[in-house]
Amino acid sequence: MNNILKCLSLTLLALSLDAKDIYTVDQLLLKSLQNSPDLQVSKLQYSAAQSRYDTVFADYLPSLNLNVSAGRVAQDSTFNIDGVEDNVLIGKLSLKQVVYDFGKIGASSDTQKFRAQSYKMQNFQNLSNKQERVKSAYYNLLKSIALIDVQKENVKLNEAQLYRSQRYFEAGIRTKIDISDAKVKLIQAKLDLKKVEYDLKLTYSNLDKVVGFSAIENDYEVYSSKLELDKLYESLTPYPLTLHDAILFAYENRFDLKKEQALIHASKSDISSVSAEYYPELYVSANYTYQEAQSAELQVYLPKTQWNTMLNLDWNLYQGGATNSRKQEKSINASISSSQLLDTKLVIKSSVTDAYINVHRSKDTIELAQSLVLVSDEKFDQASKRYEHGLSDYIEIQEARQDYINAKATLVVDYYDYYIAIAKLDNAIGK
Secondary structure (H helix, E strand, O other): OHHHHHHHHHHHHHHHHHOOEEEOHHHHHHHHHHHOHHHHHHHHHHHHHHHHHHHHHHHHOOEEEEEEEEEEEEEOOEOOEOOEEEEEEEEEEEEEEEEEOOOHHHHHHHHHHHHHHHHHHHHHHHHHHHHHHHHHHHHHHHHHHHHHHHHHHHHHHHHHHHHHHHHHHHOOOOOHHHHHHHHHHHHHHHHHHHHHHHHHHHHHHHHHHHHOOOOOOOOEEEOOOOOOHHHHHHHOOOOOOOHHHHHHHHHHHOHHHHHHHHHHHHHHHHHHHHHHHHOOEEEEEEEEEEEEEOOHHHHHHOOOEEEEEEEEEEOOOOOOOHHHHHHHHHHHHHHHHHHHHHHHHHHHHHHHHHHHHHHHHHHHHHHHHHHHHHHHHHHHHHHHHHHHOOOOOHHHHHHHHHHHHHHHHHHHHHHHHHHHHHHHHHHHHOO
16 A cells, blocks of 8 residues: 555656646736746836936925034134144035926926836836737747647558558559559658747747746746637627727827827926026025134134025126027927827728737638638549549549648647737737
8 A cells, every 4th residue: 555655646747847837828927927037127217207307396395504624723813813724624524405497396396207108108118018929929829839739640540541652553453653643642751740839939038028937947838729710700700890999099098199299298397397497586595504612812703603584586698609509309209109109090090900800810711721621622532432442543532632631730720820910909009
């Protein structure tokens, strides 16, 4: 009994060591959020932009500065009193609070706020783009897996045909050329299988990059299920939006548009900030100074404490036209941002239209491809029977077999291309 339990334990341990992680598309999406360095960069760029906003917003608050000095001071003789030289300690505390600056700080903080908003929207857009890339890579991987099954069937059919040709030749029914031809087709089928097997490795490599798997060897698989080729079209869910509604949805939800809108607001705030330079700045200042000297003679000339509170007005009356130049530059930038918004809307409309057409084209193609598989299967069955009864030559049955395999491969490609097209359309509308 103990030996049996020991064997079971070793078996379970071996299975656990050989077990591979199996990821669904949702799990891969979560992994990409954790691992992708490009998303981390995007997130950090937004954090940096938010910090710049906090820096400018701090100008609303009072600034408080402390200065402490220690050194030696010499006082020349005056009023018939001998000169004095002594050690002195000076401490100064100063405060400044802006009262009114004609909106300069407010406009500058708004500029940084909207720029931070643009980085935030870009971060969301990057997340949406990442989702589309992960889904496309995932479905391309499933496509490769399904094509391997198709090519394996192709190899089996060619092996069966080679066996049949050899039996017919031995029975004197067929010539040897049928055997040679069957060997050629079998080698070609094995070559096609080998190609799709390497394609699978390439799609895994691409998925590693998109998801952010950085290990040299990633021992995992993706979840896949066998396709029922005769029911693929019936399993498809129609896309819920019309083209008109899809474009409107994109105009309301695409983060690219929201980014450009934020940049327009930032440009307008830039203009207001520069325009405020024409006007003065009104602020309150307060200073407190403490001075301590060792000698009584020097204390006569250095009061121990001083303080003052002032209402100040700073007004730059002329900067050589620099303010006008900056305002003109900001106005041009605002016009550029408006044009970029219009260009982005045109690009979005075009991308949504193209993606929408591809979704419906893929869906309609699947219906025809599924019918083609059924007809090709019937033709291959008929050609096989004709060949068995000596009513057709080897070329006819090989062409029928190849048509059948090509039809199945086309159906597999179209099926997964449909889901890739949906992923691209969802990305295009900002879903």
